[in-house]
Amino acid sequence: MVYLDNTATTPMTPAVIEAMTAVMTDNFGNPSSIHVYGRKASQALRTSRQTIAHALKTEVRRIIFTSGGTEANNTALKGYALANQDKGKHIITTAIEHPSVLEPLHYLQEKFGFEVTYLRPEKGSITLSSLQKALRDDTILVSFMHANNETGDLLPIEEAAALLKTHQAAFHVDAVQTMGKLPIYPEEIGIDLLSATAHKFHGPKGVGFLYAAPLHFDSLLHGGEQEENRRASTENLVSIVGMAQALADSQLQLKENLTYIRGLRDTFLEALAPDSYYLNGSSQHLPHVINLGFPGQNNGILLTQLDLAGFAVSTGSACTAGTVDPSHVLASLYGHDSVRLQESIRISLSKLNTQSELLQLAKKLKEITGK
Incomplete structure (x- = not known):
C-alpha cells in the first residue's frame, strides 16, 4: 500500500x-x-x-x-x-x-x-x-x-x-x-x-x-x-x-526536506499527460499538497479504484470524512456549481515518500483515466 x-x-x-x-x-x-x-x-x-x-x-x-x-x-x-x-x-x-x-x-x-x-x-x-x-x-x-x-x-x-x-x-x-x-x-x-x-x-x-x-x-x-x-x-x-x-x-532537515518534496511533486506531475488533468489552487502553495482533477472522472469512484489498487489518497479534509458535502474550499475558489468539486482529489506528500511511489501512482492514474 x-x-x-x-x-x-x-x-x-x-x-x-x-x-x-x-x-x-x-x-x-x-x-x-x-x-x-x-x-x-x-x-x-x-x-x-x-x-x-x-x-x-x-x-x-x-x-x-x-x-x-x-x-x-x-x-x-x-x-x-x-x-x-x-x-x-x-x-x-x-x-x-x-x-x-x-x-x-x-x-x-x-x-x-x-x-x-x-x-x-x-x-x-x-x-x-x-x-x-x-x-x-x-x-x-x-x-x-x-x-x-x-x-x-x-x-x-x-x-x-x-x-x-x-x-x-x-x-x-x-x-x-x-x-x-x-x-x-x-x-x-x-x-x-x-x-x-x-x-x-x-x-x-x-x-x-x-x-x-x-x-x-x-x-x-x-x-x-x-x-x-x-x-x-x-x-x-x-x-x-x-x-x-x-x-x-x-x-x-527543513531545507533538504522541502527540496526533496518539490522534486517528488515535479516527478509526479511530469509523469502525467499534460492535457489529462488540471491543478486547483494558486501558484503560491505548499509543495506537499497536490490538489488536481481529471475531467470526466468522478472523484469518489476514482478514490475507490486507487484504494483497490493500493494507493491511499483523499478528496479533501479528513475532518469531513464520511460526509457527502462537497469541499467548501473548492466551492469558495470556483463556485458551488463547479464540476471541480466532483472531479478533484488530494495527494499529499511527506519526506517518507519515494519517487518510485509517485511514478507508480502516475502510471495507475493513466490506466484508470485512459490518458
Missing part, C-alpha cells in the same frame, strides 16, 4: 517511537508530583518545551501543550475573543479555513453575538487588500491559516502581520499544515497566537501546542494549575516527548 494522504496524518518515524517508548517504560510519573518520579517526568516535560520553543525561536513559557490543533485553535479563538470582547466583537477570518476554526467562530456568532467577516478568495487567492477593507476599529482578532489543508495554498501571513502591527487586533495563525515543513517564527513575523499538532509532522496523534504571546485570554479547561494555569489537565508526557522529537528532527 502506498500512503499519500499525509495532510490528514503522517506515520511516526522510528526515532519518535523510540523516544516515546523510553518514556512509557521508564518515566511514568506525574509531572506535578514533587517526589523523584514526578521530578523526572517534570524534567522531560521541561526539555520537550525547550525543544519546541527553540524550534520557534521563542521563550519556553509561550508554549502551551494541548490535545492537538483543534484544541489549540479553539483556545486561541474562543479564549481570546471572550476575554477581550470589551474592545470589540468583530473577527476576521477566511472562507477556506479548517472546520476547527470555522466552527468555533460560528459558535461565537450564535452564542455571544460576535460578528465575523469571512474573506473569500479573489482570483484564486486570499489577498491583503481584502483584509485591509475588512478591518474596523472594533476588530479584535484576525485568524489566517498558514497553508490550506486541501489545496496547499499559502496565505499572506507575513503581510497580514505587518498590517496588524498598528491595529489592536490580535493575529492568530493556524500552522497545522506547515509546522515542521516550512520555517515559521511567530515573533519575527508578528504572530500573537499560533496552533500546531504533532501528527502532521510525524509525531503522535492527540497532542499539539499553542504558541501564545503575553496577552490575555480565557482558558477552555478549568481544574488544576498545569501549563501555568492556562490549560488544566495532567500533561500527556509520552506524546509530548514524541512531538518534541518529531519537530526537532524536522527542523534539522
Whole structure:
C-alpha cells in the first residue's frame, strides 16, 4: 500500500517511537508530583518545551501543550475573543479555513453575538487588500491559516502581520499544515497566537501546542494549575516527548526536506499527460499538497479504484470524512456549481515518500483515466 494522504496524518518515524517508548517504560510519573518520579517526568516535560520553543525561536513559557490543533485553535479563538470582547466583537477570518476554526467562530456568532467577516478568495487567492477593507476599529482578532489543508495554498501571513502591527487586533495563525515543513517564527513575523499538532509532522496523534504571546485570554479547561494555569489537565508526557522529537528532527532537515518534496511533486506531475488533468489552487502553495482533477472522472469512484489498487489518497479534509458535502474550499475558489468539486482529489506528500511511489501512482492514474 502506498500512503499519500499525509495532510490528514503522517506515520511516526522510528526515532519518535523510540523516544516515546523510553518514556512509557521508564518515566511514568506525574509531572506535578514533587517526589523523584514526578521530578523526572517534570524534567522531560521541561526539555520537550525547550525543544519546541527553540524550534520557534521563542521563550519556553509561550508554549502551551494541548490535545492537538483543534484544541489549540479553539483556545486561541474562543479564549481570546471572550476575554477581550470589551474592545470589540468583530473577527476576521477566511472562507477556506479548517472546520476547527470555522466552527468555533460560528459558535461565537450564535452564542455571544460576535460578528465575523469571512474573506473569500479573489482570483484564486486570499489577498491583503481584502483584509485591509475588512478591518474596523472594533476588530479584535484576525485568524489566517498558514497553508490550506486541501489545496496547499499559502496565505499572506507575513503581510497580514505587518498590517496588524498598528491595529489592536490580535493575529492568530493556524500552522497545522506547515509546522515542521516550512520555517515559521511567530515573533519575527508578528504572530500573537499560533496552533500546531504533532501528527502532521510525524509525531503522535492527540497532542499539539499553542504558541501564545503575553496577552490575555480565557482558558477552555478549568481544574488544576498545569501549563501555568492556562490549560488544566495532567500533561500527556509520552506524546509530548514524541512531538518534541518529531519537530526537532524536522527542523534539522527543513531545507533538504522541502527540496526533496518539490522534486517528488515535479516527478509526479511530469509523469502525467499534460492535457489529462488540471491543478486547483494558486501558484503560491505548499509543495506537499497536490490538489488536481481529471475531467470526466468522478472523484469518489476514482478514490475507490486507487484504494483497490493500493494507493491511499483523499478528496479533501479528513475532518469531513464520511460526509457527502462537497469541499467548501473548492466551492469558495470556483463556485458551488463547479464540476471541480466532483472531479478533484488530494495527494499529499511527506519526506517518507519515494519517487518510485509517485511514478507508480502516475502510471495507475493513466490506466484508470485512459490518458
